[in-house]
Amino acid sequence: MALTNEIIKQRLTEKFGEQVSNFEEPYGMLTFEAPKELNLKVLNFLYDDEELKFRFMTDLCGVHYPDNKGKELAVVYHLHNMVDNIRIRFKVFTDIDQPDIYTATGLFSAANWMERETYDFYGVNFVGHPKLKRILNVDEMDYFPLRKEFPLEDQTRVDKDDEMFGRG
Amino acid sequence: MSRPVSYNLIKKPLESDISIVDMPDGHQGEGFFATSLNKVIGLARKNSIWPLPFATSCCGIEFMATMGSHYDLARFGSERVGFSPRQCDLLMVMGTIAKKMGPVVKQVYLQMAEPRWVIAVGACASSGGIFDTYSVLQGIDQVVPVDVYVPGCPPRPEAIIDGVIRIQELVGKESLRRRNGEQYKLLLESYGIQ
Numbered sequence: 001m002a003l004t005n006e007i008i009k010q011r012l013t014e015k016f017g018e019q020v021s022n023f024e025e026p027y028g029m030l031t032f033e034a035p036k037e038l039n040l041k042v043l044n045f046l047y048d049d050e051e052l053k054f055r056f057m058t059d060l061c062g063v064h065y066p067d068n069k070g071k072e073l074a075v076v077y078h079l080h081n082m083v084d085n086i087r088i089r090f091k092v093f094t095d096i097d098q099p100d101i102y103t104a105t106g107l108f109s110a111a112n113w114m115e116r117e118t119y120d121f122y123g124v125n126f127v128g129h130p131k132l133k134r135i136l137n138v139d140e141m142d143y144f145p146l147r148k149e150f151p152l153e154d155q156t157r158v159d160k161d162d163e164m165f166g167r168g
Numbered sequence: 169m170s171r172p173v174s175y176n177l178i179k180k181p182l183e184s185d186i187s188i189v190d191m192p193d194g195h196q197g198e199g200f201f202a203t204s205l206n207k208v209i210g211l212a213r214k215n216s217i218w219p220l221p222f223a224t225s226c227c228g229i230e231f232m233a234t235m236g237s238h239y240d241l242a243r244f245g246s247e248r249v250g251f252s253p254r255q256c257d258l259l260m261v262m263g264t265i266a267k268k269m270g271p272v273v274k275q276v277y278l279q280m281a282e283p284r285w286v287i288a289v290g291a292c293a294s295s296g297g298i299f300d301t302y303s304v305l306q307g308i309d310q311v312v313p314v315d316v317y318v319p320g321c322p323p324r325p326e327a328i329i330d331g332v333i334r335i336q337e338l339v340g341k342e343s344l345r346r347r348n349g350e351q352y353k354l355l356l357e358s359y360g361i362q
Contacts, residue, residue: 136268136303137267137268137302137303138268138270141302145302145303150302152300152301153300153301153302
């Protein structure tokens with residue numbers, strides 16, 4: 001029997017009950033979230049389960065929702081079942097004041113690079129990551145540039161006249 | 169509506185079959201010619217510049233056209249494009265320089281021997297261009313001193329050639345003592361060099 005979104009959803013609710021929530025299917029891709037303490041348990045379950053077999057991580061990224069108080073930062077995992085060719089999206093949310101999330105590097109080596117990138121741009125602290133330091137930006141950077149409170153333009157420069165750039 | 173593009177409408181006859189640079193001012197008579205050492209060295213230097221291309225994006229493609237047979241930078245004595253900074257005279261920075269690339273540009277500049285010149289080709293190398301953002305260096309003059317800026321996004325090969333000719337003017341007129349002067353030392357110190 002082919003694996004479907006309904007079966008995945010059913011297996012997850014059997015295992016984790018009410019803790020996995022917000023099931024959605026935008027454009028047919030199953031999306032759900034779980035408390036951040038459970039992220040490794042869910043990922044391990046999806047990996048090990050003989051039926052689910054989500055053993056390939058396509059993407060891991062961060063999102064900043066400044067208005068979502070207490071759950072400002074999201075970490076999104078995109079997983080792929082290569083056997084049945086099914087993809088799912090799994091989200092965990094964390095408070096921006098304490099952005100600690102367990103690292104997935106033990107399970108997926110691909111997470112190493114992507115968690116460093118997520119740390120670099122959003123400041124998510126991946127607990128247990130072997131080398132959590134900046135990867136794309138300059139080492140001296142002292143903020144996390146993709147958080148919404150930082151405007152895109154470089155704020156330190158003095159040589160551009162704001163009037164001339166339509167933001168005076 | 170598209171317009172037909174036509175160049176070289178006015179035919180310019182060649183002044184001579186072989187073009188050579190003009191003689192500098194000086195005194196000459198039967199079997200001798202006297203001029204200042206400055207002028208002779210300037211003449212030699214300006215017509216044998218070895219460029220070092222540091223191309224990171226689309227301006228680099230324009231530079232490749234400039235080096236090609238159609239525009240042919242070799243006509244101006246820059247036949248030999250070097251890829252070792254230790255051999256080159258002119259650092260041509262073409263394209264967006266990310267902040268992380270800044271130290272690399274500086275390192276390349278430091279490896280060049282004096283006298284050395286720098287040309288910033290295109291809006292990005294000159295000022296950051298459209299990339300007014302946290303990751304892009306807002307002009308390479310923040311890390312190395314620049315002699316000539318070529319505007320454009322990207323500049324046409326003619327503009328790059330014009331920039332090189334401006335560099336040649338600077339090279340030809342430069343005093344031999346300039347690089348030992350106090351002003352030059354202060355300039356380098358302002359970039360944290362030496």
